[in-house]
Amino acid sequence: MSPAGFQNTPGRTRSRTAGIVAIRTVDLTKVFGVHKAVNSVGLEIKTGEVFGFLGPNGAGKTTTINMILGLARPTSGHVEILGQRVGWTCAAARRHVGSLLDGVRFYPYLSARANLQVFAKALDGMPDRRVDEVLDLVGLLERARDKVRGYSHGMRRRLALALALLSDPVVLVLDEPASGLDPAGIKEMRDLMKSLASDGKAVFLSSHLLHEVEIICDKVAILRRGVVLAQGRVDELLSRTPAVELAVDRPDEAEKVLLAQPGVSGVRRDGERLVVEYLAHQAPIQPPSVSTEEASHPVAARMPDRVPVPDLSSDATAGAGAYRVTAGRLNAALAAQGIPAYEIRPHCAGLEDVFFEVLQEVNQNENSDGRAV
Amino acid sequence: MRILTAELFKLKRLRITWILLAVMAVIEILMIAGMSYWAMTSPDAAKIPPEERKKIAMATSFPASIPSTLSFVATLGPLFAVILAARLGGDEYSWGTAKQLVSMGLDRCTYVIAKLAAVILASLVLMAGAVVAGTIISLVVTLALGRPLALNIVTASFLGEIARGAGIAWLSLGFYSVLTLLLAILTRSATTATATGILLFLLEGNLVGFLASKFPLVAKIAPYTIGQNVTSITSLIEQGARAQAPLPPEVLRSFVVLAVWLVVFVACSVWVFSRQELGVD
Numbered sequence: 001m002s003p004a005g006f007q008n009t010p011g012r013t014r015s016r017t018a019g020i021v022a023i024r025t026v027d028l029t030k031v032f033g034v035h036k037a038v039n040s041v042g043l044e045i046k047t048g049e050v051f052g053f054l055g056p057n058g059a060g061k062t063t064t065i066n067m068i069l070g071l072a073r074p075t076s077g078h079v080e081i082l083g084q085r086v087g088w089t090c091a092a093a094r095r096h097v098g099s100l101l102d103g104v105r106f107y108p109y110l111s112a113r114a115n116l117q118v119f120a121k122a123l124d125g126m127p128d129r130r131v132d133e134v135l136d137l138v139g140l141l142e143r144a145r146d147k148v149r150g151y152s153h154g155m156r157r158r159l160a161l162a163l164a165l166l167s168d169p170v171v172l173v174l175d176e177p178a179s180g181l182d183p184a185g186i187k188e189m190r191d192l193m194k195s196l197a198s199d200g201k202a203v204f205l206s207s208h209l210l211h212e213v214e215i216i217c218d219k220v221a222i223l224r225r226g227v228v229l230a231q232g233r234v235d236e237l238l239s240r241t242p243a244v245e246l247a248v249d250r251p252d253e254a255e256k257v258l259l260a261q262p263g264v265s266g267v268r269r270d271g272e273r274l275v276v277e278y279l280a281h282q283a284p285i286q287p288p289s290v291s292t293e294e295a296s297h298p299v300a301a302r303m304p305d306r307v308p309v310p311d312l313s314s315d316a317t318a319g320a321g322a323y324r325v326t327a328g329r330l331n332a333a334l335a336a337q338g339i340p341a342y343e344i345r346p347h348c349a350g351l352e353d354v355f356f357e358v359l360q361e362v363n364q365n366e367n368s369d370g371r372a373v
Numbered sequence: 374m375r376i377l378t379a380e381l382f383k384l385k386r387l388r389i390t391w392i393l394l395a396v397m398a399v400i401e402i403l404m405i406a407g408m409s410y411w412a413m414t415s416p417d418a419a420k421i422p423p424e425e426r427k428k429i430a431m432a433t434s435f436p437a438s439i440p441s442t443l444s445f446v447a448t449l450g451p452l453f454a455v456i457l458a459a460r461l462g463g464d465e466y467s468w469g470t471a472k473q474l475v476s477m478g479l480d481r482c483t484y485v486i487a488k489l490a491a492v493i494l495a496s497l498v499l500m501a502g503a504v505v506a507g508t509i510i511s512l513v514v515t516l517a518l519g520r521p522l523a524l525n526i527v528t529a530s531f532l533g534e535i536a537r538g539a540g541i542a543w544l545s546l547g548f549y550s551v552l553t554l555l556l557a558i559l560t561r562s563a564t565t566a567t568a569t570g571i572l573l574f575l576l577e578g579n580l581v582g583f584l585a586s587k588f589p590l591v592a593k594i595a596p597y598t599i600g601q602n603v604t605s606i607t608s609l610i611e612q613g614a615r616a617q618a619p620l621p622p623e624v625l626r627s628f629v630v631l632a633v634w635l636v637v638f639v640a641c642s643v644w645v646f647s648r649q650e651l652g653v654d
Contacts, residue, residue: 062652063652066650066651066652069475069476070475070476071472071475071476071650071651071652072650072651072652073648073650089481089647089648091475091478091479091480091481092478093478094476094477094478095477095478096478097476097477097478098477099473099476099477101469101472101473101476103469104468104469104470104472104473105467105468105469105470106468106469106470107383107386107468107470108468109386109387109388110383110386114382114386117382118379118382118383119379119473119474119477121375121376121378121379121382122375122376122379122474122479123474123477123478123479124375163473163477167477173476
């Protein structure tokens, strides 16, 4: 492994391609028999960004990737690459795409270098210098003469990445790139993704490693049963359901009190704490009437007498304002019942929380629809 | 075509290429050496009629052995060609390299054409290897047994006979190679393609012949099947100089029928691969 990790070569593409729509899928649909594997998926990935494609097993991620790469024929809808609408077997446009696919074992009887040379020859030839460059980039140069049949899964993954980068493509489509990599390899992969994006390449990756996706990706889409459930910037998704985290002495009673508050959309336990989800863009939660006695409570006394009107001129300010207002009101309500919170803080949702929350919401909706029927 | 260079690069590095080549050469060597020993020096040699011994001596002596070698290649060589073509085509599916190449923008039609060219060239390599091995061993046997080198038979007619025999042998091997590549594309498996290809090679001609003797309908279509026509053209090698006369219509028809089949196999290979979904292994 290269001591410095995966080191991207200086980008040649940034100046001319940053911000261009690299991949667009329009109503992409794939039906196998009666099973709709992918249902009207619309994605847009621009150069200069890393786009994460998430979903549970069988969600349709690989099928979508296969359609983008021309390996599967869409039942309906189409794919555009760098602004050009491409037929499913159209090869020319896909020359700009580097891909890392699942299940590629390479030619086992050839060395890593010879494998890349075969692909280089097949794809209009690239100098041997480029082959060595990408092998060095993924830390395989020292093992370049070894037969691939002796490679570990992680080494094959590195070789697959080298192959994806071989033609210095503008667009990279990576299916589970970190699968089989050790922690150091995952970090190197993460750094490389960022570096490639900063060089102006579009990186589209599917992954189960939600934490990695959260760190690497600028945008994500969550897919389930072939349908995109949520899509957007990672920071937007993370703030889609704001929440306050409260530590109280009597959580059962506190939960009832909190659920009764207007604007509260849900209360759940997170260990010893209560996580209260609230509607950020609703009118601020109305202050409860606080008696003199209650107001003299040490915690309640720290509550502001007047609620500042949140500044909604920007999302960030609005979010911070809504949090301050809500946190104050919730604690006042709890204090009024004699169970003041001894710790209050904003709940920092991770992508994992958002992922499961989105899936849960859909499941609940489906269940309620089922009952209605 | 660069893709053909890549295919030949893989073919050269593939161990099975050299194993098959070696096995063909060894069989050829054993046949010539064995026949020479049996007919000339073994205890049974005296029991062989002199006319028969003369024929065997001729067939195993350089340079008259070359047509016999070609006849062997045309008759048994397709088995080896089937194995090699199945590996060249089918393994690309199991290794995931076919989908990787296509995903990176390699034109599907170009890919199949390059594969077809590679398996046809591979069959030429197999044929050449066996012929060279057979020729060398026959030269060694001729010199070892103290026979004269009958170089006087190397006339334009003899060279023409060798060229025609080589063409027929290559056609026989190439034909089954192309058929097996189509099977590999259809089945996405080297193993299945090998098994099916070998079964077709071994059984199809005999099965059609048997059914033709029982059912008049099969008898009508039998002249348009593969095995019987391959046998028809490869018999030309054995006929040697006797086949110099204008070819009879049924042999010409065999060439035409096989050419039509070859075009069908090539077209089907291109058509199937151009529409094949490669995402699912």
